[in-house]
Each structure stands twice: as C-alpha cells, then as structure tokens.
Amino acid sequence: MQVHSFLHSDTETYTHVxxxxxxxxxxxIDPVLDFDPKSGRTSTADIDEVIAFVRGQNWQLVYIIETHAHADHLSGAIHLQETLGGELVMGRHITQVQKIFKQIFNFDTSFRTDASQFDILTDEGDSLALGAITITAMHVPGHTPADMAYIATDDEKTVVFVGDTMFAPDVGTARCDFPGGDAKTLYQSIKRLLALNDDTVMYLCHDYPSQGRKHCPTTTVAAQKLGNIHVKNGINEAEFVEMRERRDATLDMPRLIIPSVQVNIDAGNLPEPEANGTRYLKVPINVLGQ
Structure with a gap:
C-alpha cells in the first residue's frame, strides 16, 4: 500500500491517492476543482497534477471516493472520471444532505435526492476491494449526516481517511453548525475513530497549521488521543459539545459554501447550461449563517 497526498493550497484541502x-x-480520495469566486471561473490545474501523477505511475483508477459533500471546495470528481475513469463513491446518507439543500436552494423536481448521481453508495461496514487492499466504510456523522471515514488495510498496515471529522491535533475537530450537523453525534463518531489502534495513520482532508508549522497530511490515533485540543483523552461528551457549539457560533460560513454544496450534492456536476450556453449557480439570500 502506498498513499500520496496533494495539497490544494487555496482551500488547504488534501487529495489522497x-x-x-x-x-x-x-x-x-476527495479531488478538488479550482474555483475563483470573484470571477466564477473553474480550472482543473490542481487535479490535473494528480491525473499526471497517476498516469506517470501507469496505475488504473478504480474508485473516486468522496468522504462527504464538502462545503469549502468544489469536487473535481467529474473531470477526474472523464479523464481516467473509475467509479464515484459516496456515503449512502448523502440523500439526507441532498434533501436538506434541495430545499435551501429551491431546486426544481429534476434534482434527484436518491443519490443516483453516484456510482457506488457505502454504508457502515461496507467494503471495497482495491487489489490486495480492503477499504472499509465507517459512518461518522456529526459534521454532516453523511460523513464517512474509509479504513484501508492490507497485509502490511492500516490507515484511515477521516474526511473533515478530525483535523491535526493542534487544529481540533470539524464544525457542526451546518444544516443536519450535531456536536453530540460528532463526539460519538470521533470516539469510534479513536478506538482504532494507536499506530493507525490518519489521512486528513484539511490542514490549517498553527503558526510555525508546515502543512501535513497525516497524524496518528495516538497523537490525537494525546493532544487533540478538542477531544484528547479526558475530555467528556458534555465538555466537547459545550465547546463545539460555543465555538461554532463564532465562525463565519466557509468562503465557498454556496457554490460548493450545490455542486457537490450533485456528484460534482456543474448546472446544465441555460439557453445562452452559460451555466449558473444560485445564491440563497439570508438563509445560511447567523
């Protein structure tokens, strides 16, 4: 087993191969499409680097895995699939998120909320075969109802891709104030991740390093239990929920939440062009945030 991580610097997102x-x-896992909110222009520059790497290794792309419907970047899954193939994987509970945001964006009846935009839907305990690697799905809701972690195991080691559920120890944990999020549920999900073996390497979806530290795509279960500022050993559920809800109340909405969510719940597909050939995204006024 090998894992190679690519940092998308604009959104501080890691795409893992x-x-x-x-x-x-x-x-x-978690490919990114470049998006400039000032101009509304997309680009594939960053995901093309991942594509070039995969081609250079002469590897066949089998799965494109989304840990959840991201609110801070647009998915690059469609461009990746059109270029290299592979099946698009999403957690089955994405249907809950689709239904919530279909109402928020007032999408018409043509928008499907049955997750049929994705090729493979995973639920707790489901497994995918990648050669000698077994990828097992773990449902870890709280940040959103649909978050999944993916545990990859072969004869040599076990790693886990945690999505936005946890960050590096000095950064903490995911926010829970998006529609459908819940801090108590997140605490229980994190406890399940921390029950993995101490030497299990965690691959992060984001890193927001404190001053003086460089970006890093990994941590370990042991490091999280020892030093995660939000959920290290000794912090109970009530303390975590109080901290998380108080902190979430101070946070601005992510810079790209409006374009990201409406694209990502549709498997990364951009809206269909209108009669003039231009694609348009919707902006709900006075709905999100405080």
Missing part, C-alpha cells in the same frame, strides 16, 4: 502498487490499481 491510495494505491496497490503491485497490481497497479488506485483510488483518489
């Missing part, structure tokens, strides 16, 4: 090197098979 998980590979069975001997069988030349790989999966890409």
């Amino acid at each position: 998980l590979a069975d090197v001997q069988q030349q098979l790989c999966a890409v």
Whole structure:
C-alpha cells in the first residue's frame, strides 16, 4: 500500500491517492476543482497534477471516493472520471444532505435526492476491494449526516481517511453548525475513530497549521488521543459539545459554501447550461449563517 497526498493550497484541502502498487490499481480520495469566486471561473490545474501523477505511475483508477459533500471546495470528481475513469463513491446518507439543500436552494423536481448521481453508495461496514487492499466504510456523522471515514488495510498496515471529522491535533475537530450537523453525534463518531489502534495513520482532508508549522497530511490515533485540543483523552461528551457549539457560533460560513454544496450534492456536476450556453449557480439570500 502506498498513499500520496496533494495539497490544494487555496482551500488547504488534501487529495489522497491510495494505491496497490503491485497490481497497479488506485483510488483518489476527495479531488478538488479550482474555483475563483470573484470571477466564477473553474480550472482543473490542481487535479490535473494528480491525473499526471497517476498516469506517470501507469496505475488504473478504480474508485473516486468522496468522504462527504464538502462545503469549502468544489469536487473535481467529474473531470477526474472523464479523464481516467473509475467509479464515484459516496456515503449512502448523502440523500439526507441532498434533501436538506434541495430545499435551501429551491431546486426544481429534476434534482434527484436518491443519490443516483453516484456510482457506488457505502454504508457502515461496507467494503471495497482495491487489489490486495480492503477499504472499509465507517459512518461518522456529526459534521454532516453523511460523513464517512474509509479504513484501508492490507497485509502490511492500516490507515484511515477521516474526511473533515478530525483535523491535526493542534487544529481540533470539524464544525457542526451546518444544516443536519450535531456536536453530540460528532463526539460519538470521533470516539469510534479513536478506538482504532494507536499506530493507525490518519489521512486528513484539511490542514490549517498553527503558526510555525508546515502543512501535513497525516497524524496518528495516538497523537490525537494525546493532544487533540478538542477531544484528547479526558475530555467528556458534555465538555466537547459545550465547546463545539460555543465555538461554532463564532465562525463565519466557509468562503465557498454556496457554490460548493450545490455542486457537490450533485456528484460534482456543474448546472446544465441555460439557453445562452452559460451555466449558473444560485445564491440563497439570508438563509445560511447567523
């Protein structure tokens, strides 16, 4: 098993490439589409670097895995799939998120809330085969109702891709104030992740390093239990919920939440062009945030 991580600097998002090197098979977790909110322009520059790397290794892309419907970047899954193939994987509970945001964006009846935009839907305990690697889904709601972590295991080691559920120890944990989020539920999800073996490497979806520290895509279960500022050993559920809800009340909405969510709940598809050939995103007024 090999994992290669690519930092999207604008959104501080990590895209990971998980590979069975001997069988030349790989999966890409949480790909990013570049988006400039000032101009409304998209670009594939960053995801093209991932594509070039996969091609350079002569690997076959089997899965494109989204840990959840991201609120801070647009998914690059469609461009990745059109270029390299692979099946698009999302947690089954994305249907809850689709229904919530269909109402928020007032999408018409053509928008599907059955998750049929995705190729493979996973639920707790489901597994995917990637050569000699077994990828097991863990449902870890709280940040959103649909968050999934993916545990990858082969004969040598076990790693876990945690999405936005946890960050580096000095950063803490995901916010829970998006529609459908819940701090108590997140605490229970995190406890399940921290029950993995101490030496399990956690691959993060984001890193927001404190001053003087460089971006890093990984941490370990042991490091989280020892030093995570929000949920290290000794912090109970009531303390976590009080902290998380108080902190969330002070946070601004993510810079790209409006374009990101409406694209990502549709599997990364941009809206269909209108009669003039231009695609348009919607902006709900006075709905999100305080």
